[in-house]
Amino acid sequence: MEIIGEKINGTRKRVAQAIAEKDVEFIQDLARRQAEAGSAWLDVNAGTHPQQEPDDLVWLIETVQAVVDTPLCLDSANPQALAIAIKAVNKTPMINSISGEPQRLEGILPLVAEHDCRVIALAMDEKKISADSEARVAVVHKVMAATRAAGIPDEHIYVDPLAMTLSTNIQSGLIFFDTLRAVHAAYPEVHFTVGLSNISFGLPARSYLNRAFLTLALQAGLDSAILDPLDQELQAALLAAELLLGRDRHCLNYTRAYRAGVFNKSNGRG
Amino acid sequence: MEIIGEKINGTRKRVAQAIAEKDVEFIQDLARRQAEAGSAWLDVNAGTHPQQEPDDLVWLIETVQAVVDTPLCLDSANPQALAIAIKAVNKTPMINSISGEPQRLEGILPLVAEHDCRVIALAMDEKKISADSEARVAVVHKVMAATRAAGIPDEHIYVDPLAMTLSTNIQSGLIFFDTLRAVHAAYPEVHFTVGLSNISFGLPARSYLNRAFLTLALQAGLDSAILDPLDQELQAALLAAELLLGRDRHCLNYTRAYRAGVFNKSNGRG
Numbered sequence: 001m002e003i004i005g006e007k008i009n010g011t012r013k014r015v016a017q018a019i020a021e022k023d024v025e026f027i028q029d030l031a032r033r034q035a036e037a038g039s040a041w042l043d044v045n046a047g048t049h050p051q052q053e054p055d056d057l058v059w060l061i062e063t064v065q066a067v068v069d070t071p072l073c074l075d076s077a078n079p080q081a082l083a084i085a086i087k088a089v090n091k092t093p094m095i096n097s098i099s100g101e102p103q104r105l106e107g108i109l110p111l112v113a114e115h116d117c118r119v120i121a122l123a124m125d126e127k128k129i130s131a132d133s134e135a136r137v138a139v140v141h142k143v144m145a146a147t148r149a150a151g152i153p154d155e156h157i158y159v160d161p162l163a164m165t166l167s168t169n170i171q172s173g174l175i176f177f178d179t180l181r182a183v184h185a186a187y188p189e190v191h192f193t194v195g196l197s198n199i200s201f202g203l204p205a206r207s208y209l210n211r212a213f214l215t216l217a218l219q220a221g222l223d224s225a226i227l228d229p230l231d232q233e234l235q236a237a238l239l240a241a242e243l244l245l246g247r248d249r250h251c252l253n254y255t256r257a258y259r260a261g262v263f264n265k266s267n268g269r270g
Numbered sequence: 271m272e273i274i275g276e277k278i279n280g281t282r283k284r285v286a287q288a289i290a291e292k293d294v295e296f297i298q299d300l301a302r303r304q305a306e307a308g309s310a311w312l313d314v315n316a317g318t319h320p321q322q323e324p325d326d327l328v329w330l331i332e333t334v335q336a337v338v339d340t341p342l343c344l345d346s347a348n349p350q351a352l353a354i355a356i357k358a359v360n361k362t363p364m365i366n367s368i369s370g371e372p373q374r375l376e377g378i379l380p381l382v383a384e385h386d387c388r389v390i391a392l393a394m395d396e397k398k399i400s401a402d403s404e405a406r407v408a409v410v411h412k413v414m415a416a417t418r419a420a421g422i423p424d425e426h427i428y429v430d431p432l433a434m435t436l437s438t439n440i441q442s443g444l445i446f447f448d449t450l451r452a453v454h455a456a457y458p459e460v461h462f463t464v465g466l467s468n469i470s471f472g473l474p475a476r477s478y479l480n481r482a483f484l485t486l487a488l489q490a491g492l493d494s495a496i497l498d499p500l501d502q503e504l505q506a507a508l509l510a511a512e513l514l515l516g517r518d519r520h521c522l523n524y525t526r527a528y529r530a531g532v533f534n535k536s537n538g539r540g
Contacts, residue, residue, distance in 0.1 A: 166513055167521060173514040199514075203521060205506070205533035212510035215485045236475070240482035243436055244443040244469075251437060251473060263475035 001238060002041065002224040004073050004094070004193065005034030008060060010047020019046060019056050027060065028067045035068040037229035041094055042068070045075035054084040061088045073120075073226075079107030086115055094118040096226075097160065098147075100125035100139040105146050113150045120158045120193055121147070123179055129162055131169060133178040136161060140183050144190075154189035158224055163194050166209065167202035173213060177220040184221045193224040196234075211237035219245060236263050271508060272311065272494040274343050274364070274463065275304035278330060280317020289316060289326050297330065298337045305338040307499035311364055312338070315345035324354040331358045343390075343496075349377030356385055364388035366496075367430065368417075370395035370409040375416050383420045390428045390463055391417070393449055399432055401439060403448040406431060410453050414460075424459035428494055433464050436479065437472035443483060447490040454491045463494035466504075481507040489515060506533050 007030045010016045018026040034042055042064060046056035053076060061072060073094040074085050082095060097120035098108050112119045121143045123129075123136035130136050140159055147157055161179035164172045176199075180192055199213045200206035211234055214225065218241045227234060239262065243254045257263065277300045280286045288296040304312055312334060316326035323346060331342060343364040344355050352365060367390035368378050382389045391413045393399075393406035400406050410429055417427055431449035434442045446469075450462055469483045470476035481504055484495065488511045497504060509532065513524045527533065 170513065170518060170521060171516050174516045204525065204528040205510075208506050208510040208533060209513065209524075212485050212507060212514045215482050216489055216511070216514055219486055219489065236478050237482060240475075240478040241486070243440065243479065244482045244486055246441050246444045248440060251440060254479075255474065258474040263478060 001218070001222075001242065002191075002193075003037075003039045003229050004041040004043050004096075004224060004226040005037070005039035005070075005229045006043050006195070006226045007034055007228060007230070008042060008064065009045040009075065010056070011045065012047075016047055019048065019060065022059065024063050027063045031064040031068045031070075034229050035070045037235070039070055039229045040224075041073040042070050043073040043075050043096060043226060045096075046081075050078055050081065053078055053081040057081055057085040058088045061085060065090050077104060079104075079111065082108060082111055086111060086117075092117055094120065094158070096120045097122050098143065099123075100142050105143070109146060109150045109152070112147075112156070113152055116156075118156045118158060118191075119147070119152070120160055122160050123162050123183075129164060131164070131171070131175060133175050133182065136175070136179045137182045137186070140179075141186070144187060154187050155191070157187075158191040158193040159183050159187075160193050160195065163196065163199040163213065165201035165203070166199060172199060173216065177216065180217070180220045180222065191224055192222045193226060194222060196225050196227040207231070207233060210234060214238060215241040218242065232262055232264065271488070271492075271512065272461075272463075273307075273309045273499050274311040274313050274366075274494060274496040275307070275309035275340075275499045276313050276465070276496045277304055277498060277500070278312060278334065279315040279345070280326070281315065282317075286317055289318065289330065292329065294333050297333045301334040301338045301340075304499050305340045307505070309340055309499045310494075311343040312340050313343040313345045313366060313496060315366075316351070320348050320351065323348055323351040327351055327355040328358045331355060335360050347374060349374075349381065352378060352381055356381060356387075362386055362388075364390065364428070366390045367392050368413065369393075370412050375413070379416060379420045379422070382417075382426070383422055386426075388426045388428060388461075389417075389422070390430055392430050393432050393453075399434060401434070401441070401445060403445050403452065406445070406449045407452045407456070410449075411456070414457060424457055425461065427457075428461040428463040429453050429457075430463050430465070433466065433469040433483065435471040435473070436469060442469060443486065447486065450487070450490045450492065461494055462492045463496060464492060466495045466497040477501070477503060480504060484508060485511040488512065502532055502534065 044060045046053050048056045071091040073096050075096040099122040125139045161176045166172050200209035242248050314330045316323045318326045341361040345366040369392040395409045431446045436442050470479035512518050
């Protein structure tokens with residue numbers, strides 16, 4: 001399971017303030033803590049106006065890279081910002097994201113191909129997200145035709161089947177699992193990721209839903225997620241699910257994490 | 271999801287003491303609290319020597335029935351004790367349990383048929399539990415042949431695919447899910463249950479594993495479980511999983527439980 005740390009995101013108010021004030025320490029602290037918590041990638045999203053975005057993204061990249069060597073996930077829908085940002089990274093990045101939208105495909109795919117990047121592909125078209133699993137799979141077929149035509153290997157694609165909130169459609173989880181399984185059957189080399197917490201938007205006690213969703217999605221084949229790596233209860237749920245699914249030899253990761261204090265004792269008690 | 275409340279079990283030290291001392295209040299308190307927490311059935315297990323068991327079981331049944339009207343799950347491998355206990359119940363009980371062991375089948379099946387009971391059928395033979403899913407399914411075929419021959423309808427059978435601890439075999443979860451799915455495919459009317467907490471025996475932070483197991487088993491088709499209905503974190507995990515699996519219309523159960531305080535706020539926060 002590759003964790004993409006979600007916290008350096010300018011659409012969050014406190015991060016936006018840090019970007020505006022060029023608060024190096026705040027950003028570097030988020031970077032360090034997420035890296036130490038085992039993130040395979042750190043998402044960086046400037047969340048600013050298109051004109052300001054390239055400068056802010058480069059500042060974020062340089063600020064983060066000064067303290068951690070975790071590869072970055074460049075989070076922008078703006079090809080111009082990405083083209084500039086990609087020159088500032090030390091390690092080959094992931095790009096977040098393409099979709100079935102032709103403009104995004106045309107603008108971003110050449111960058112992905114040229115720099116041999118990983119890329120997140122959203123199962124949506126022209127900003128429309130279907131509530132129908134087959135329609136989402138059809139979008140993925142379109143995207144995969146384009147990535148293959150651009151010479152991008154399937155194993156560099158991280159398909160996001162898209163988690164919509166359960167509060168407006170209780171089928172949202174099932175649509176996600178069905179889409180994931182169908183795409184996996186068609187493209188066995190492709191990876192899967194998801195912005196985990198969308199599933200619980202608008203509902204109370206969200207973290208319980210996020211944990212159950214992660215558990216069930218792992219069984220369906222999710223092998224990456226954009227989440228808060230500092231959420232210990234989510235980490236604990238992930239470790240438990242991996243063990244239940246037969247992926248933790250000799251229970252080593254689980255028992256090591258226990259000794260490291262990942263499990264809150266008041267809840268972890270038998 | 272039918273919860274079978276596990277707490278009135280004489281193999282637990284405090285309950286054994288209550289049985290020995292005929293501590294009516296202690297047993298009735300367990301009965302009341304489990305019933306209020308939504309148990310569909312209350313397991314009653316005297317846990318005493320065969321000679322003492324019928325008397326103790328009848329005392330437990332009468333003590334519990336004096337305060338709740340939840341049907342009982344008579345937990346014994348002893349046909350003689352069950353034959354006496356079954357005359358003391360007010361409502362048609364469930365019997366826990368039969369297995370592929372011929373002696374148990376011959377002793378208990380006539381009681382199940384005569385009293386039109388539900389019955390838990392363990393996927394094991396002569397007290398041997400196979401680590402192989404196909405062998406477990408073969409045992410279930412044998413048991414189902416016997417229950418059908420005895421005229422017991424399939425929907426009265428609760429198959430327990432058996433949760434062995436992950437600490438000795440990390441495939442234990444997968445063996446369980448595979449067995450459940452195969453039995454469900456062969457006998458679509460059959461129910462499934464499990465003694466949930468066996469999965470985590472010998473491991474630390476057991477409740478995380480129990481919750482992940484319940485979540486994954488629900489997806490596989492589990493529709494009943496023998497568990498502690500007073501464990502609010504487990505209840506919360508169950509509610510979250512049911513919503514994720516599209517089984518909670520308008521999120522009503524989830525949001526009602528939230529208002530009733532089932533979700534511990536310090537963990538439930540988004």
